[in-house]
Amino acid sequence: MEFEAQENQGNNSIQGVINLDPQVNQVQAQQQEITIKQTDIQVSSTLEESVAVTLLRDLRQIGVKLRCVLVPTMSSNNAKELRNWDLWGPLIFCLMLALTLSMSGNNNDGTGIFATIFVLIWIGSFVVTLNAQLLGGKVSFFQSVCVLGYCVFPINLGALFTLIFSFFYLKMFLVIGCFLWSTYSAVGFMKLLIPEQKRILALYPVILFYLFLSWFALIV
Amino acid sequence: MLDNLNQDVSILQPSLQMTDSQVQNRIRQMKMEDPEEQTCYQKFCNLFTIEYYREYFDVTTELVISKVVNSFNPFSGTFFDIGGGIPELYGPFWILNTLIFTVALSVNISKYMQLQPGEHFEYQFQIVPFLAIFMYLKTLIVPMIYRVALKCVSQDRLTLLHCFTIYGYSAVVMIPVSLLNSIPNPAIQWMLLVYVLFAQTSFLTSNFNQELKYMPKEKKYMIVGLVAVVQITIMILYKFYFFSSINYQQLGLVKRKSHNHILSHILGAN
Numbered sequence: 343m344e345f346e347a348q349e350n351q352g353n354n355s356i357q358g359v360i361n362l363d364p365q366v367n368q369v370q371a372q373q374q375e376i377t378i379k380q381t382d383i384q385v386s387s388t389l390e391e392s393v394a395v396t397l398l399r400d401l402r403q404i405g406v407k408l409r410c411v412l413v414p415t416m417s418s419n420n421a422k423e424l425r426n427w428d429l430w431g432p433l434i435f436c437l438m439l440a441l442t443l444s445m446s447g448n449n450n451d452g453t454g455i456f457a458t459i460f461v462l463i464w465i466g467s468f469v470v471t472l473n474a475q476l477l478g479g480k481v482s483f484f485q486s487v488c489v490l491g492y493c494v495f496p497i498n499l500g501a502l503f504t505l506i507f508s509f510f511y512l513k514m515f516l517v518i519g520c521f522l523w524s525t526y527s528a529v530g531f532m533k534l535l536i537p538e539q540k541r542i543l544a545l546y547p548v549i550l551f552y553l554f555l556s557w558f559a560l561i562v
Numbered sequence: 563m564l565d566n567l568n569q570d571v572s573i574l575q576p577s578l579q580m581t582d583s584q585v586q587n588r589i590r591q592m593k594m595e596d597p598e599e600q601t602c603y604q605k606f607c608n609l610f611t612i613e614y615y616r617e618y619f620d621v622t623t624e625l626v627i628s629k630v631v632n633s634f635n636p637f638s639g640t641f642f643d644i645g646g647g648i649p650e651l652y653g654p655f656w657i658l659n660t661l662i663f664t665v666a667l668s669v670n671i672s673k674y675m676q677l678q679p680g681e682h683f684e685y686q687f688q689i690v691p692f693l694a695i696f697m698y699l700k701t702l703i704v705p706m707i708y709r710v711a712l713k714c715v716s717q718d719r720l721t722l723l724h725c726f727t728i729y730g731y732s733a734v735v736m737i738p739v740s741l742l743n744s745i746p747n748p749a750i751q752w753m754l755l756v757y758v759l760f761a762q763t764s765f766l767t768s769n770f771n772q773e774l775k776y777m778p779k780e781k782k783y784m785i786v787g788l789v790a791v792v793q794i795t796i797m798i799l800y801k802f803y804f805f806s807s808i809n810y811q812q813l814g815l816v817k818r819k820s821h822n823h824i825l826s827h828i829l830g831a832n
Contacts (some may be wrong), residue, residue: 451687458690475612476619477652539622547656554663561670561685 404431411492412523414530424531427484432491435498436463439555442501443562459558466554467491470547477544479536486532490548493528494555496520501559514560521556525549618651618723626653633731636761639768641728649723654701654730657737662697664737666690668744669804676746693804704792705729711788712770715781719773728769735761755801763793 388396408431410420436459444456471486500520504513528548536544608614625645630653632641666689674683705725712720739758743751767786774782 450684455687458687472612473619473652473656476616477621478616478619539624542623543621543626543652547659550656550659550663557663557667 400428400430403428404434407431407488408492408495411489411527411531412495414527424489425485427482427488429484429488429491432463432467432488432494435491435494436460439463439494439498439501439559442498442505443558446505446562455558455562459555462554462558463491463494466551470551473547474532474536474544477536477540479532479540479544481532481535489531490528490551493524493552496523496527497552497555497559500556501562504559504562517556517560520559521552524552524556528552615651618649620648621645621650621652629653629731630657630734633734633765634761636764637768639772641731641765641769642724642772647724649721649727651723651726651730654726654733657730657733658697658701661733661737661740662690662694665693665697665740665804668740669693671744672746675744689804696799696803700796701726701730701733704796707792708770708789711785712773715774715777715785720770728766732762732765735765751801755797759793759797763790766793 403426407423407426407428410423440456440459440463443459444452467487467490470490471481471483474481474486475483497517497520500517503516503520507513507516525548529545532548533541533545629641629644632638632644669689670685673686677683705722705728708725708729709720709722712718712725735758739754743754745751766789770785770789771782774785
């Protein structure tokens with residue numbers, strides 16, 4: 343019996359091949375190899391570090407992934423970084439967007455807007471990823487939700503711009519710019535994983551998703 | 563089992579010849595249905611796996627675009643000849659979502675265009691969930707009505723999924739029309755409404771007619787009548803819930819009181 347243990351969590355990585363054969367007698371058992379390679383930090387020490395260190399490390403990872411996602415260069419480093427998905431980044435950006443839009447002074451239905459944006463972002467990411475999987479793409483589910491959530495960040499910037507400026511056409515121009523930035527990043531990631539003849543079918547929902555969010559950001 | 567596949571393909575009618583990927587899908591499906599090869603999860607929870615639905619998303623870009631273009635033509639009746647008449651759910655689902663977005667946009671634009679000079683514009687957000695629920699319910703229930711009617715006249719070639727597909731694609735006409743609907747002139751709105759009604763009903767009936775050609779006249783007219791009645795009901799609901807906020811008083815037509823009363827009940831406006 344032989345099994346491989348492979349665990350990939352951020353900076354910690356344990357890779358091992360453990361051979362356990364119950365039919366092997368004692369003499370041969372001594373000759374079995376157990377190789378465990380540990381990089382960076384040992385597993386037990388993350389439980390003992392202070393909260394500040396943990397938070398800073400997580401924030402740094404979020405920052406690194408954000409840079410990978412938003413500066414749309416197609417390097418292989420980017421792809422490797424993005425494979426370590428996490429949902430903290432999307433949650434932070436989603437909450438920031440929902441709070442920004444519900445607190446702006448233009449409307450009196452703040453809670454309704456907060457709820458709509460929150461539900462829209464999560465269910466929208468879920469549906470867009472499901473669509474890409476159903477069309478036969480080899481996207482991993484949470485990885486795709488993670489990238490879509492990180493690409494909401496430019497729309498956050500757009501919402502902040504609409505709070506600051508008041509000239510409508512300037513606002514529209516900035517929000518359209520942010521929408522194009524988001525869409526270009528998300529499309530750059532997703533188009534690698536879909537076969538050629540179905541590419542536009544898988545990318546159109548992404549465009550619709552960010553268009554809807556940008557429209558919300560512009561309107562409120 | 564797999565050896566008979568070639569035979570099956572050759573005796574199918576020409577309009578139902580399968581492409582390569584459809585053949586592969588069929589092989590995959592037959593493997594899935596083979597009791598020895600199924601995992602336990604596939605046997606009992608097949609409805610929740612992705613593979614179960616994958617065959618309904620087996621489309622290419624050109625196929626979807628050609629179907630969309632076909633649905634703008636209300637008289638051709640060739641919808642079920644495109645791509646072999648295989649039912650699919652990609653088109654209806656995303657056309658529906660695009661439609662929800664477009665109608666929300668145009669309701670707000672129509673309110674904006676009717677602003678009095680001193681008024682401050684408030685966006686209507688509570689309309690979005692209501693609109694979404696209305697559209698989803700409509701798209702779920704109406705094809706079921708059609709399927710029941712077709713079954714009553716003992717027509718079995720069009721399954722429920724075919725009805726979903728064709729009803730979803732018939733909604734494409736509403737996307738540009740709802741954008742134009744934001745113009746606050748009531749004459750234009752009624753004209754657009756009549757056009758959409760006519761286009762959708764004739765698209766649906768001319769495609770159903772392909773299957774109903776060989777039936778006695780009463781049954782055919784029954785189906786056509788049912789399609790028309792359902793479409794009219796939905797269009798009237800749509801018009802009066804979403805686009806009735808025209809300020810008729812400003813246009814000097816009707817007293818303001820009754821409209822406000824109905825509106826505040828329906829939209830829960832503040």
